[in-house]
Amino acid sequence: MAPRKSGRSSTAKILPFPSRPSRKDERRVLRLSPEYSGTCLLYAHHVLSRDKLFAIKILCWARLANGDTVALVPWLNGVSRCIDLDNPDSGQAMGYYDPHSEARFDQPPIQHVAALDALSEVLPPSSKGIAGAVVQEIPDNIGSHAALLIEQQQEFALEPVVSWRLDELGNMDAMVADMDRATQTPVLSRDDCLYPVREHPGFRYFFQYHIANQIKAGGVMAARAISQLIKT
Structure with a gap:
């Protein structure tokens, strides 16, 4: 988890992801689009530092049942949606970071949104909800x-x-x-x-x-x- 300085940058100001309460079933992951270009999730962790942001590589992008597209990262002993990381003392998502261009942004890349749109059409969600399938x-x-x-x-x-x-x-x-x-x-x-x-x-x-x-x-x-x- 390489630290990233949180000082001023020439790129747009990064704001915390908006918190939108929703029912658990609306946050269910339906489809995945693998991240292939090294994009990272930026997060604050006050236990580690109050002056820096940290970066963790994104595993993939997910389409949720409520239609949102979010990043997923391995976190401790599971996989977390970026919107679940909302506590600065244990990990708070603060935006996305492209290490190649050094650009920071707070919206999912359009290519992954398009890929998840296509997957949702080709593989529509099943209503059976079979555990393990x-x-x-x-x-x-x-x-x-x-x-x-x-x-x-x-x-x-x-x-x-x-x-x-x-x-x-x-x-x-x-x-x-x-x-x-x-x-x-x-x-x-x-x-x-x-x-x-x-x-x-x-x-x-x-x-x-x-x-x-x-x-x-x-x-x-x-x-x-x-x-x-x-x-x-």
Whole structure:
């Protein structure tokens, strides 16, 4: 989560996303459009700093049941909509950031809105609401890792997330590979060796690739992450 200075910029002023209360079923995720250009979600986290904004890579864009289009990010041990991050002490969404152009904006990119419009027409939402019925599977393009405690060996492992599955109830599962069952590499989306990481009893958190690499390399960041995992 690389820090971004929140000082004045030549780009437009970034305002917090508007909070619009709605019923839970209206916020259900219906369709996904993978983020492929590295766009980040900017957020404030007062526990970490009151002077900076932080950036986290966006996993994908989602069409909600109420028609809104929002960004989704792996957050702690789940996936969060940007509109759910509304507490500055634990994470408050403050806009979007393109690291290539350094542009900041507060509306979903038009290409993802168009893609979700098209998906909604081609794959209209089902009214059956069958738990576990997969409606979409997208690859993980941001290097997400799942941290797993392996109690038998008294150690932990970082497993790369291969893909994410969306079911009819709007739930998303991170899929990791059981390499003992893998018959070919690289392991791709929909491979038979993939399983939902939530089924692993030692699953704790999601980390993006730069944090996962720091943990693998050791050092202060690794010590802090391991300490947090053990305490959970």
